[in-house]
Amino acid sequence: MAQQVWIGAAAGFAGDRADASGPLIEALARHDGPRFLIFETLAERTLALAQLDRLADPSRGEVPALKRLLMPALAPCIAAGIRIVGNFGGANPRGAAAKIRQWGKELGWPEIKIAVVEGDDLRSKLTAAEFARFESDGDLLRGEPEIVAANAYLGAEAIAEALSRGADIVVTGRVADPALVLGPLKHSFGWADDDWDRLAAGVLAGHLLECGSQVTGGYFADPGIKDVPGMDTLGYPLAEVERDGSFVVTKPVGTGGLVDRRTVTEQILYEIHDPAAYLTPDVVLDLTDVEIEEIGRDRVSVKGARGHAAPNTLKATICIDGGLLAEAEISYTGPNARARAGLAIETVTKRMARFHPALQIRADLIGSVSVFGDSAGAMLAAATPVSGNADLRVRFAAETTDGAAAECLLDEVEALYCAGPAGGGGVRKRLTPRLRSTSCLIARDLVSPQVSMLEVP
């Protein structure tokens, strides 16, 4: 059994930097023992979009960023004996694996061992009525709408099994993000299924790594307050994990970014609700006694995670059609811009109320009140108007299943060019198909993860 495991995280989401893996692979290649590179690429909506891709073409459905993110890492990882784990299989892990096989051939590595983890897709396992009954968060499914995607968050066990069967690359669909790290740790250290404190430590390591650079200075810099060197060359995180579950978070030497008490603290609590009970498929993590210590430059030690028995249910994300998001913008600047922008909002709102009275329209005033504002407009209405030479951009947004209403809003904003207040310019408009998502809690026995090795032809 291994005494120490090295894991790097080369992507924290599908839109992440493709050159992040290079310095991580160089750093991992300098060490012996088990080394892994993970890619987390599946936001809630990404999988549903991938499902729509697969419906259009059965060979597709992988995370679209798969090639962009994996290609630079593939040959160097295989050459250095670094194993790759990624949820970039999206809605089609088997299809993604076939593509990776093909790229491996082109790169001179035709016999890469690729494992596929499946079983997260629940659409054929439950009826619409059952999904509605198991919904844990709202009532989006009450009317039993058509389901675009329904995927359970699988745990680390299947990933550990895939690695035990010799996989160089493990391709998954939906798994709990920290399982991408816990799987390699379970495999390497042989942690038991009920060694809750060890599993909790592995989940904490995974939680800190799964968003990539968010623990190494990304999503953190605030010039003059929290300065981060080298934002253009951010190093992505590395964890050095011990058998007992304690670990050090660091990053490759010579990269930008920083790892310190503050970056780690912010990321420990990222997307956490009750810090005493972070639910995952493998363990319930209690991080209230976690202690972090700066032990060197860009080196932070993390210990003290506690674990409790895993929950009896698995979370699943369900996506349904969400109609269209209509957005249109126009700018007003210079003297009295605030009043002209306000008149534009009033004009469009009045006309839309005449043509489509049921449509709820949001107005933002970018440069004054926008992202902080509420959709009902209470904050915008209460704000002290900006005065003087402002540079404002009015944004209108509405969601509807009625394409004509959506188009009407875009037309009305464009009409402001001629029929609106003085000096309006720079109209941009966009219609985006939407997917709504919600959560279900599914009994474990309804979900059966499967591991298979892609045959070498």
Next chain:
Amino acid sequence: MPAVPLYQLAHARSGDKGNRLNIAVVCREERFYRPLSEHLTPDFVTAVFRERQPSAVRRYELPKLRAFNFVLDDVLDGGVNGSLGLDGHGKTLSFLLLSASIALPAGMLGAEEPPQPQPMPGEPR
């Protein structure tokens, strides 16, 4: 009581799950933890987010991390897949909380000089 922008006492990061927002507030210095634990209350945070009408605001205390985790229910206009706003994740909202001024009794920040309030740029608060 002197009012200090929270921004001068803490840094913060927000995250989302569905229509629920969490904001981790981390004290810039250890000595700020105790005064903030008394005054940075769920009611205070509820008031900052009043326009979004949170259905619940909970605070979790993490003294070993010098941090608080706030969880605000139903404030993201349906969340990233449902919001009409530009930032359905609520990623920017950590700075809405940080820009709020918090009144602390004089001397509450400990022996050292309290941070001097500086004008906060921009509207609305």
